[in-house]
Structures are given as C-alpha cells and as structure tokens.
Amino acid sequence: MLWKKSSKSSAKVTDFSTCIAEGSEIEGKFTFSGTVMLNGRLRGEIISNDSLVIGEKGVVNASIRAGVVQIAGEVVGDVNATDRVELMDHCRVYGDVNAPIVIINEGALFEGQCRMTRPNPADALPGLRDGTIVPLKRSELPR
Numbered sequence: 001m002l003w004k005k006s007s008k009s010s011a012k013v014t015d016f017s018t019c020i021a022e023g024s025e026i027e028g029k030f031t032f033s034g035t036v037m038l039n040g041r042l043r044g045e046i047i048s049n050d051s052l053v054i055g056e057k058g059v060v061n062a063s064i065r066a067g068v069v070q071i072a073g074e075v076v077g078d079v080n081a082t083d084r085v086e087l088m089d090h091c092r093v094y095g096d097v098n099a100p101i102v103i104i105n106e107g108a109l110f111e112g113q114c115r116m117t118r119p120n121p122a123d124a125l126p127g128l129r130d131g132t133i134v135p136l137k138r139s140e141l142p143r
Helices: none
Strands: 018-020 025-031 035-038 041-047 051-054 059-071 074-076 079-087 092-094 097-099 101-104 109-111 114-116
Touching: 097 101, 101 114
Parallel strands: 018 035, 025 041, 035 051, 041 059, 051 059, 059 074, 059 079, 074 092, 079 097, 079 101, 092 109, 097 114
Antiparallel strands: none
C-alpha cells in the first residue's frame, strides 16, 4: 500500500524543539533555534532565525524577529519575519507586520500596518552562494 504525504503543513507537538505551555510566563529577551510553540505569556523581545508558533492561548507583549511567525493567539508589538508571517483565524495582532509573505486568514484581527518586504537577494537565488549558478552578462543587441 502506498502512503501519500499530505500537502498540508500542519505542525505536530513532536515537531517543536521547545514548547512553552499555558501557565508559563517569561519576561526579557528570548532567543531560540528550531521551532518554538508558545502558549504561555511573554513580555520583552523575541529573536530567532527559525520558526515561532504562537498558539491560541499565547499572549505576547514583545517585538518579534524570526524566520517564520505563525500567530493564533494575541500579539502586542511589531512582527518582523525574514520568510513569512501567518495570522490565523481568531488571532489578535496589535502592531506592524513586515515580511516578504504575509497571510491573513479570515477571522483574524489585525490593527497596524503591513509591509511586504523583498526577500534577501541571496535567498532568492540560493545557487549563487555555492557557485552553481553563473550570472550571464547582457549581450549587445545588433543594431
């Protein structure tokens, strides 16, 4: 029997490198690597190059800088992502959002400004870093 992998990218509890459960409170600067599920309360600053998932019970009063940010709870503060930001239905976001890809699902509450930034040029052409893609010079057109 063949098993087909679902194209839907839903994260499971085992996919998280760290889980901050409901009832937990953190104050200060929070840095991490991997994927973090936050269902507790956090006040301060969040910095990472990886993925942050704010669950339905998560309450964040912080500026956020991460690779991917998915919000299902409440965020008060600016959200900056190098890859994407997704505002799930029933989330509450009070602050500006900056990312190359911004997804706002139906039912999300968003009060702030949204700026869709350009992706890093090195990220747009990953082969340039390892030398597999060689940029071509523009040839002159015949007159």
